[in-house]
Amino acid sequence: MNLVQPVTSEIDDAPDEAWVKELTDPGPPGHAAQRHLHAVLLRATRHQVWRLRHQLPGAGSAELEDLAHQAADDALMAVLGKLDTFEGRSRFTTWVYKFGILHAGVAVRRQAWRHREVPLIDTFDPPDPGSAPEAYAQAGDLQRAVESAIAVDLTPHQRRVTLALLVDQVPIDVLAERLNTNRNALYKTLHDARQRLRASLRASGHLEEPTRGSTP
Numbered sequence: 043m044n045l046v047q048p049v050t051s052e053i054d055d056a057p058d059e060a061w062v063k064e065l066t067d068p069g070p071p072g073h074a075a076q077r078h079l080h081a082v083l084l085r086a087t088r089h090q091v092w093r094l095r096h097q098l099p100g101a102g103s104a105e106l107e108d109l110a111h112q113a114a115d116d117a118l119m120a121v122l123g124k125l126d127t128f129e130g131r132s133r134f135t136t137w138v139y140k141f142g143i144l145h146a147g148v149a150v151r152r153q154a155w156r157h158r159e160v161p162l163i164d165t166f167d168p169p170d171p172g173s174a175p176e177a178y179a180q181a182g183d184l185q186r187a188v189e190s191a192i193a194v195d196l197t198p199h200q201r202r203v204t205l206a207l208l209v210d211q212v213p214i215d216v217l218a219e220r221l222n223t224n225r226n227a228l229y230k231t232l233h234d235a236r237q238r239l240r241a242s243l244r245a246s247g248h249l250e251e252p253t254r255g256s257t258p
Contacts, residue, residue, distance in 0.1 A: 058134040062125060080118050082135055086142025087113040087149075094150045101153075109149045117145040151213040191242035200235040203228055 064075035087110040095106055121138050128137055192201055203221075206212040207228070218224050 058128075058130055061134045062128060065122065065125060076118065076122070079121065079138065080114055082138060083117045083121070083142040084110060084114040086139045087111075087117065087146040090143045090146035091150060094147065097150055097154045109153060110146065113146040113149040114142060116149070117141040120145065148215045151216055152219060155213065155216045187243060187246050188239070191239050191246075195238045195242045196235050200231055200238070203231045204235045204239075207232060 061075065061079070064071045065079065066072065067075070088107070091106050091110045091113065095101060098106070117138070121141050128134065192204065196204060203217070206217050207214060214225050214228055218228055221228075
């Protein structure tokens with residue numbers, strides 16, 4: 043079945059094997075299939091970009107459309123790079139639609155943070171002074187222990203990633219772009235940092251030792 047035809051809803055109904063076969067074709071059928079796939083992805087990215095437009099105050103329709111196209115371009119490359127992972131558990135178009143949604147969200151978050159500095163702070167918000175005296179004291183003691191563990195037990199890179207992601211709420215894809223790394227590397231850094239923090243808090247008596255079978 044050839045996908046070289048006008049972009050209509052019938053394209054979405056093409057058999058999954060036709061999509062995969064023609065997308066891997068190095069000739070004209072493959073190029074046509076990629077154009078049709080881009081059209082499918084663009085519908086997904088437009089939907090998501092407009093759904094998230096509240097994150098981009100002041101952005102006009104032209105800017106949103108440009109973001110949708112950029113996201114569709116990125117999603118297309120991601121789909122082509124992962125064709126061999128498609129297992130047929132859902133329709134092919136349903137599977138690729140998720141790539142469009144994901145990349146549109148990334149594009150919007152990056153645009154929202156484009157002119158913002160990634161803040162790095164050294165302390166957490168202070169405990170609520172309206173709390174009961176005992177709870178206030180305990181919260182303050184725990185905060186000091188956490189701040190000390192972050193300052194002493196984490197590497198500078200772990201400290202920067204932990205504060206940016208957990209305290210300043212920087213989106214992970216934005217931080218990955220700023221640090222010239224990737225999401226998986228940041229997840230690994232955060233995982234290692236959390237392990238160090240838990241170990242430090244256990245050593246200081248602020249965290250109980252895990253029981254058998256619990257998550258360390």
